[in-house]
Amino acid sequence: MQQNPRRVVQPLDWPALVAETIRRRKEEGMTQVQHAALAGVGRTTVVAFDQGDTSISLSRALAILGVVGLVAENRTSPQDAFVAACRQRWAELVAALAEDAPARQPHGNYSFDYEVTGPIARLSPKRLVEILEKSVVRYSGCPPFWVPTKPELAPVPVEDGVECWLGNPRADRVFDDAAHSDYWRASTEGQFYLQRGYQEDGADVLQPGTFFDVTLPIWRAGEGLSHAARVARSMATEDDVKIRFRARYTGLDGRDLATWAKPVDRSLIVGVHRSRLPEAHLAVEAAVGRIEDDLAGVVHDLLRPLYERFGGYVLERDLVERELREMKSRGE
Numbered sequence: 001m002q003q004n005p006r007r008v009v010q011p012l013d014w015p016a017l018v019a020e021t022i023r024r025r026k027e028e029g030m031t032q033v034q035h036a037a038l039a040g041v042g043r044t045t046v047v048a049f050d051q052g053d054t055s056i057s058l059s060r061a062l063a064i065l066g067v068v069g070l071v072a073e074n075r076t077s078p079q080d081a082f083v084a085a086c087r088q089r090w091a092e093l094v095a096a097l098a099e100d101a102p103a104r105q106p107h108g109n110y111s112f113d114y115e116v117t118g119p120i121a122r123l124s125p126k127r128l129v130e131i132l133e134k135s136v137v138r139y140s141g142c143p144p145f146w147v148p149t150k151p152e153l154a155p156v157p158v159e160d161g162v163e164c165w166l167g168n169p170r171a172d173r174v175f176d177d178a179a180h181s182d183y184w185r186a187s188t189e190g191q192f193y194l195q196r197g198y199q200e201d202g203a204d205v206l207q208p209g210t211f212f213d214v215t216l217p218i219w220r221a222g223e224g225l226s227h228a229a230r231v232a233r234s235m236a237t238e239d240d241v242k243i244r245f246r247a248r249y250t251g252l253d254g255r256d257l258a259t260w261a262k263p264v265d266r267s268l269i270v271g272v273h274r275s276r277l278p279e280a281h282l283a284v285e286a287a288v289g290r291i292e293d294d295l296a297g298v299v300h301d302l303l304r305p306l307y308e309r310f311g312g313y314v315l316e317r318d319l320v321e322r323e324l325r326e327m328k329s330r331g332e
Helices: 014-028 032-039 043-050 058-067 078-094 125-135 216-235 288-293 295-308 317-329
Strands: 109-117 156-158 161-165 183-187 191-197 211-213 242-249 256-258 280-287
Touching: 014 043, 014 058, 032 043, 032 058, 032 295, 043 058, 078 109, 078 161, 078 183, 078 191, 109 216, 125 161, 125 216, 191 216, 216 242, 216 288, 216 295, 216 317, 242 288, 242 295, 280 288, 280 295, 288 295, 295 317
Parallel strands: 211 256
Antiparallel strands: 109 191, 109 242, 156 161, 161 183, 183 191, 242 280
C-alpha cells in the first residue's frame, strides 16, 4: 500500500534565529527597550533572548520573533480561517487584472478584520446587509464596508454571508485607484474583513509606495472601530459583547512617515522616520461600550506599535484625540 509522503521539518536553528532577530532589529534602528514594548515583554526578556537563553517561555520568544517578521501567520482559529478565505478570494478576483492595475494594490494595502464575541442573533444574508447599510457613518468620503447599490458592485451572497468588491473592472466607477478598490466580506456568524489600498499611492502621487501618512491611519482605524461597534450593537442579544479587532499593514518597507494629507502640520514629524519592516500586525480587544466612550484610547492602543516601526516614532494620544474629534465633527 502506498503511503503518503511525509513533510520533512528541519531542526530549529535557535542561534541563527537569534542572530537574524538582532540583525533585523538593528536594521530597523530599534533599541532593546523598543523591541520589548512592541513584543509586550520586559526588556530583561529581550536581553535573555539575545543571549540565547532557551528557558524563556515559547509565547514570549514568539512575540519577540514576530516583531521582526520571523513568525509565520497562524491560521488555526476560526477567525484566522475566515481571514485566509477572504484573502484567497481577493487573490482570485484580481488574478485576471494587469500586474500594475490599481485594484491589485501593487504597492501594499491595509486590512481590518474583526469578530463580535458574545451573544449575537443568527442573521440571514439579507438582514446582514441591512445592518451593514445602517452601520455606515460617513466620517470621510470613503467609509469602510460601504454598501453600493449598482448591480455590478452591490454585495453578493457567499456561503457564510455576503461579499463586495469595489475594484470590479466591469463596473462604472468614479474612482479606480487602489484606495477605492475595497474588498470586504461579512459573515452571518459575526466575522468581518475589509482590505483597501493606500490613499498615498494614488494616481496623483509622484512616487507611490515611498511614504506613509501620519494622520490617515488614525481616521481609518477610528472609522473601522466605530463601524464594528455599531454592527455589534445591532447583532447583540445582550449588552455583554466585545470586539476583537485586528489590522494588517503591508508594503511598509522603505516608506517614510509624512504629513501628506495635512501638509501644514509639518511639526508632527521631526527628522526622517523610515520603516525597515515590510508589515505590521496589530490587535486590540475591547467591549463595545469602551469603543463608544473611549474611541481615542482604543485607537491609540491599536496603532502605537505601527508607528514605532517608523524609526521609533511615538504616537501621542493627544494627536489621536485631535484627529478623531475632527473626524467626528465631519460625520453624519
